[in-house]
Amino acid sequence: MQPAKGLPIQRYKCMRKIALLIALLLTFSVSIAQGWQPKSWQKYVIEQKVKNDTLCNSGSILIRERMVEPKINSRAFYCGQFYVPDPPSLFAEQEKALERARWED
Numbered sequence: 001m002q003p004a005k006g007l008p009i010q011r012y013k014c015m016r017k018i019a020l021l022i023a024l025l026l027t028f029s030v031s032i033a034q035g036w037q038p039k040s041w042q043k044y045v046i047e048q049k050v051k052n053d054t055l056c057n058s059g060s061i062l063i064r065e066r067m068v069e070p071k072i073n074s075r076a077f078y079c080g081q082f083y084v085p086d087p088p089s090l091f092a093e094q095e096k097a098l099e100r101a102r103w104e105d
Contacts, residue, residue: 038046089095
């Protein structure tokens with residue numbers, strides 16, 4: 001049995017029609033989306049949501065006395081009797097030599 005000769009041509013025409021239909025629908029939906037404007041009540045709701053989601057104005061962190069006390073509990077950063085200092089640097093001698101050379105010049 002030999003395949004029908006007209007079958008690939010029919011598929012091509014069908015696929016072409018489908019591609020054209022998809023392109024038309026996409027163009028139509030984009031043209032509608034460009035002209036859409038929210039209604040006044042939708043604008044109001046959006047503004048209210050933005051106001052609620054916006055961070056409140058707090059004092060500047062650049063001034064010495066802040067308006068609000070920090071919310072971090074500093075007791076968590078106190079060191080107890082088991083405090084272990086940073087280990088000595090592997091290049092401590094080299095760093096000391098560089099410091100001496102810097103001060104000698």
